[in-house]
Structure formats: C-alpha cells, structure tokens
Amino acid sequence: MTVVGRRERKKLATRTALREAALHLALRHGVEHVTVDQIAAEADIAVRTFFNYFSSKEEAMVAGLAAEADALITEFRARPRAEPVLRALREAVVTVMAAGDLPEQIDALRLVVRAPSLVPQRLAVYAAREKALAEAIADRLGLEDSLYPALCAATALTAMRLVLERWLDHPASMTVLREQIDEAIGHLAAGMERTPQ
Amino acid sequence: MTVVGRRERKKLATRTALREAALHLALRHGVEHVTVDQIAAEADIAVRTFFNYFSSKEEAMVAGLAAEADALITEFRARPRAEPVLRALREAVVTVMAAGDLPEQIDALRLVVRAPSLVPQRLAVYAAREKALAEAIADRLGLEDSLYPALCAATALTAMRLVLERWLDHPASMTVLREQIDEAIGHLAAGMERTPQ
DNA sequence: ATGCATCAATGCATACTGTGCAACTTTGCC
DNA sequence: GGCAAAGTTGCACAGTATGCATTGATGCAT
Structure with a gap:
C-alpha cells in the first residue's frame, strides 16, 4: 500500500x-x-x-473494481474476530462502497458494469479474489480446506456483484444500496430454499 | 433443439x-x-x-459448457412444479452431469476449466444464463422482479461452478460429485452464516 | 425441374491486439 | 560520479476480428 x-x-x-x-x-x-x-x-x-x-484495455477499465475487491478483503480481515462471517462481510462491503464511490465515479462504474464487452474481464476480477476471500473466511473460523469457505466466498462475491449491477441499473441513493446489500446478505444467512405455493 | x-x-x-x-x-x-x-x-x-x-477461439472452447448450462435450465423447468427450488436445481444438475460427461469428455472439460486464459469466457457463459434461470425460478414461485430469483440463480450457478472446479481438480467418481453437489446445495438451503469459536 | 430468393461460405483488405527483443533512459545507491 | 537495476520506448511480427463483395448451396413456389 x-x-x-x-x-x-x-x-x-x-x-x-x-x-x-x-x-x-x-x-x-x-x-x-x-x-x-x-x-x-x-x-x-x-x-x-x-x-x-x-x-488488455479491458483489464485497464476494470482495474477500479479490482481495487475495490482487494479493499473488501482487507476490510473483512480487519473486522473483529468474534463477528459472524456474513455480518463481517456486510460491514466490509458497506465500508468499501461508502469510501470509494464518489458521485462522479458512479457514471464510470455504471459504464463499466453495463458494457457487454467487459463482462468476461469483470467477472474474472471477482473470481480471482475468491481464493483470497475463502482463506480469510477459513482463518476467521479456524477451518481448513473444507467446502464452506470457498462456497461462502464465491457466493458472497456473486451476491455483491448482483446487487451492484441491479443498483446501478436503477438510479438510487446510497441508503437504498445498503438496504439491498442487507437483503441479499439476509437471504444468504437465512437459506435460499423456497417451496412453490 | x-x-x-x-x-x-x-x-x-x-x-x-x-x-x-x-x-x-x-x-x-x-x-x-x-x-x-x-x-x-x-x-x-x-x-x-x-x-x-x-x-473467438475461447468461445468455441467453452461452447460445451454453454450447452450444459442451457440443458440445466431446461431440466429445471421440467421438474415437478411442487418441488422446492433448490431441490429441483439439485436434480437438474445431477441429471445434466450424468448425461453429458462421458469419461473421455472429462479430460477436455478439465482442460477447459483449468486453463487460465479461458476463465473470463467461462464465467461469462454462466453469467449469461443467470437471467434465464432467474426467470425460471420466478415462474416456479409466481414471483416477479424481486431480488430472490436473481440471487438464487446467480448463487446456485456459482456454487455449481465451484463444485465442478473442485471436483475436476481431484480425480474422483460421479458418486463423489453428487455428494459434493448435495453438500453445496445443503449450505445454500441451510444458510451460510457462521460464528467463530 | 426450373427459376428465384435466401442464407451460408469464402477470400480479401484492414484495423487492432499483444508480445519478444534490443536500445535507451531514469532511478537508487555506494 | 558512476554503476547496477529497473522502466520506457520503438520495432517487428504473429494473431485476432470484422466489413465487404463474391460465389455457392438450399428451400420453396410454380
């Protein structure tokens, strides 16, 4: 740094x-x-x-997302040890979002997230961080090489990507973004099974 | 078809x-x-x-994955209407995996999944199916445009990708693959929150 | 079967991407 | 000052990707 x-x-x-x-x-x-x-x-x-x-030029354009993802992992590791995993992830995400996304940068962010030609590189950015986040989660829980940390890291990053995409598609405030983050984390925490009717 | x-x-x-x-x-x-x-x-x-x-040549190489993902969505829609979402997803995944992956094709699949240069295109394949799967899930539950279907689709596809990657990294039987699919689905169903200690 | 309209395959030209290599410049340090 | 390490640049070259015009195959109506 x-x-x-x-x-x-x-x-x-x-x-x-x-x-x-x-x-x-x-x-x-x-x-x-x-x-x-x-x-x-x-x-x-x-x-x-x-x-x-x-x-590639694509890599240059998504470099900001890469920096945010790195910051997310750093923030996550900085959270109190006793904090539950999803709680810590929630706080880390909110912190990074609040810190990085100045109003003027949001236009660029929206451009990057919406551009079809950047989709592959953008997804690769998150996937490249999955292992590091999985290790951070495993460290927190004292686990080793089980499925849970990898799954939690991958699904959490996916959930945050999805929330960001949806939020950027509908102009909304930071408050709304936080609510949507909480809703997604809530689903992950409560379990995703649903029965028709 | x-x-x-x-x-x-x-x-x-x-x-x-x-x-x-x-x-x-x-x-x-x-x-x-x-x-x-x-x-x-x-x-x-x-x-x-x-x-x-x-x-691109990358697109040609991951075309098999794209076909499997399409088949997954078709299978999911073919599951009984009353079946819970994650249950139906589990069955659809198992069906597609059992049908498509002949022993000789697994070498090619491993090659594709491991190749770093294919990562972006490979992830894009799954992301491109997120919307279709989300709609299938929304149809099953009679929902509309809420976060849940999109989140469920995205995290489920991510979970299946992760399980496939891990399984391909350690030579193992189809039975083991089914067990790992069940374990991942189980985590999604039960909720991913964990508290240290 | 003939002829026509549509769609696919191909060659060519061209702009752009990405990398190895060698020459040259800047930086850090003794 | 001067040397070694590291960064910048130009050049050559292989490969990627697309538009355009031409040719050929297919499907269908008569």
Missing part, C-alpha cells in the same frame, strides 16, 4: 493515468470504440508501455 | 466440428498454443467461416 520511493510513486501515477484515460475515453466515445492507441495517446505514454501495466 | 432441414443440420455439424477441432488441438498442444488458423484447418473450414460461428 504505502508507496516509498520516487520509482514506486511514478509507477502508480502511470497506472492511474492509464486507467483514468481509458475510462475518460470510454465515457466520451463508448467502451467499444476505445483503442489502446487512444488510451496511450491520452495518457501521453507509449503503447508498448501500456502493455507493461495492463494486458 | 430439433433440427429440421439440411441447412440446419449442416450448420450444427459445422459448429460441432469447429468446437471439437478446437478441443482436440487444445488437448494435443495446450490451450494457449492453439490458433484460429489451426482450428479452421483441422476442421477443414475457412478461417472467415470460423468467425461466423464463434466470436
């Missing part, structure tokens, strides 16, 4: 510049019509250098 | 030939080293025609 030398600071600045250039262009021209050449030009960085930071 | 004329039959044959050529080459040379040129040559079909059927 902490950036020490000038070298590290410049790398972070370059990475941020590329990501913001990508989102900026996507907002202006639409995600589909942005090329790596344009992104590199906008950030005044060589195309070749772009690929030193991101392996 | 039913293929009527010669035209439809030939299209299906071409699609199948391309998919099998892709998997065949992937088994021989590794997923990463297969090119569209090779796939087209192996199937004796023009490269340009390949792109009439699949928008």
Whole structure:
C-alpha cells in the first residue's frame, strides 16, 4: 500500500493515468470504440508501455473494481474476530462502497458494469479474489480446506456483484444500496430454499 | 433443439466440428498454443467461416459448457412444479452431469476449466444464463422482479461452478460429485452464516 | 425441374491486439 | 560520479476480428 520511493510513486501515477484515460475515453466515445492507441495517446505514454501495466484495455477499465475487491478483503480481515462471517462481510462491503464511490465515479462504474464487452474481464476480477476471500473466511473460523469457505466466498462475491449491477441499473441513493446489500446478505444467512405455493 | 432441414443440420455439424477441432488441438498442444488458423484447418473450414460461428477461439472452447448450462435450465423447468427450488436445481444438475460427461469428455472439460486464459469466457457463459434461470425460478414461485430469483440463480450457478472446479481438480467418481453437489446445495438451503469459536 | 430468393461460405483488405527483443533512459545507491 | 537495476520506448511480427463483395448451396413456389 504505502508507496516509498520516487520509482514506486511514478509507477502508480502511470497506472492511474492509464486507467483514468481509458475510462475518460470510454465515457466520451463508448467502451467499444476505445483503442489502446487512444488510451496511450491520452495518457501521453507509449503503447508498448501500456502493455507493461495492463494486458488488455479491458483489464485497464476494470482495474477500479479490482481495487475495490482487494479493499473488501482487507476490510473483512480487519473486522473483529468474534463477528459472524456474513455480518463481517456486510460491514466490509458497506465500508468499501461508502469510501470509494464518489458521485462522479458512479457514471464510470455504471459504464463499466453495463458494457457487454467487459463482462468476461469483470467477472474474472471477482473470481480471482475468491481464493483470497475463502482463506480469510477459513482463518476467521479456524477451518481448513473444507467446502464452506470457498462456497461462502464465491457466493458472497456473486451476491455483491448482483446487487451492484441491479443498483446501478436503477438510479438510487446510497441508503437504498445498503438496504439491498442487507437483503441479499439476509437471504444468504437465512437459506435460499423456497417451496412453490 | 430439433433440427429440421439440411441447412440446419449442416450448420450444427459445422459448429460441432469447429468446437471439437478446437478441443482436440487444445488437448494435443495446450490451450494457449492453439490458433484460429489451426482450428479452421483441422476442421477443414475457412478461417472467415470460423468467425461466423464463434466470436473467438475461447468461445468455441467453452461452447460445451454453454450447452450444459442451457440443458440445466431446461431440466429445471421440467421438474415437478411442487418441488422446492433448490431441490429441483439439485436434480437438474445431477441429471445434466450424468448425461453429458462421458469419461473421455472429462479430460477436455478439465482442460477447459483449468486453463487460465479461458476463465473470463467461462464465467461469462454462466453469467449469461443467470437471467434465464432467474426467470425460471420466478415462474416456479409466481414471483416477479424481486431480488430472490436473481440471487438464487446467480448463487446456485456459482456454487455449481465451484463444485465442478473442485471436483475436476481431484480425480474422483460421479458418486463423489453428487455428494459434493448435495453438500453445496445443503449450505445454500441451510444458510451460510457462521460464528467463530 | 426450373427459376428465384435466401442464407451460408469464402477470400480479401484492414484495423487492432499483444508480445519478444534490443536500445535507451531514469532511478537508487555506494 | 558512476554503476547496477529497473522502466520506457520503438520495432517487428504473429494473431485476432470484422466489413465487404463474391460465389455457392438450399428451400420453396410454380
């Protein structure tokens, strides 16, 4: 996290510049019509250098989600040890959402979440964090290699993705987002079985 | 499903030939080293025609998973109306798995599931079916546009993906797979909350 | 069966993606 | 200052993906 030398600071600045250039262009021209050449030009960085930071333009565009997912895991680990798993996840999600999503960033977030061409990379971002979250859950419970932590991590990340997608589709307040997070967590906690009639 | 004329039959044959050529080459040379040129040559079909059927080689390689996911939804809708949701999902999954995964196909399935470069497309396959499954669940329960069907569909698909990944990582029998499916469904049904200690 | 309309297959041109490699520049440190 | 490590860039090249025009196969009505 902490950036020490000038070298590290410049790398972070370059990475941020590329990501913001990508989102900026996507907002202006639409995600589909942005090329790596344009992104590199906008950030005044060589195309070749772009690929030193991101392996595709899609990866650059979902980098913000990746950072949020990392923050979620960090927050989860920071929750009190005695707190139940879903409770801790709920608090971690709410904290990250409240911290990161300034009003101006929500337009970019909506763009990224809605773009069909970003779906694969966006899902991959969450899947890549499943193992780390599963380990955090296992640590909390003192479990090892059982199905539960992996399942809890995967379904919780899926649930939060779904809630975010639905929330972004209908303009609504932060309060509404929190309510919908609680509703989803409530379903996971109470069990999902339902019988017709 | 039913293929009527010669035209439809030939299209299906071409699609199948391309998919099998892709998997065949992937088994021989590794997923990463297969090119569209090779796939087209192996199937004796023009490269340009390949792109009439699949928008990328990744899509061709995960086409089998897409078919399985479609079958899952069809099976789910075919379950008795009175059956509880997770029960019906369990039966549908078991039916599809037993029907589709011949021993020889499991090597290809393992290859596809393990390949890092296929992760984004593979996840996109499941995500693309979330809405259809959510509608099937909503139909069964007589609900409309509430969070539950979407959440149930998304988490169930995620759970089944996770179980499949874990099962493919450790060579095991079909019986073991059924047990692991039941364990995952059991967690979803009973609720995922856990308190440390 | 003939002819016509539709749809699929193909070749070609072209823009874009992604990576290895080598030259050059900046940074950190003694 | 000067050296080693790390970052940036240009270049070449293989591969991906799509639009467009042409050719060929199919289905159907007459």
